[in-house]
Amino acid sequence: MPSGDAAQTAFEMATGTPLDDEVFFFRGEGFSATTRLSSGDFVRTAGSKARGKTTATIPRGTINLRKTLLDTGVLQEQDGFLFFANDYRFSSASAAAATVISASANGRIFCKLPDGRTYDDWESGQDDGSNQGSDNVITTAEQQP
DSSP states (O other): OOOHHHHHHHHHHHHSOOTTSEEEEEEETTEEEEEEEETTEEEEOTTOEEESSOOTTOOHHHHHHHHHHHHHTSEEEETTEEEESSOEEESSHHHHHHHHHTSOOOHHHHEEOTTSOBHHHHHHHHHHTTTTTOOOEEEEOOOOO
């Protein structure tokens, strides 16, 4: 990503998300989602793609949440996948990840910064100031089913 104001402007124009919010990219086989951290919540952004089929390790609560999101129109089925029609706030990275990959997931360790640090490591660095000057973009390692 280019540095400085040009990078921020390009990112904001492409995503509609201010660069001041931490942005997570969560991609793998059958899913591709973007989440921004906002006021302590993990906001899954509209247009994010989730797996349509559930796996054996999906938590019961995630099954219920996915059904509720489908019933309310937040998630919409298309071509065997689920797409977020609206932004949706999750209280944890793991809940956001499990809903997208349709399996149990520890979102704190799958999310990674470009330099390889996990979300958990990045969050720990907030207390000691070691994240000052980072570009706040976090990528997620591909989860194997």
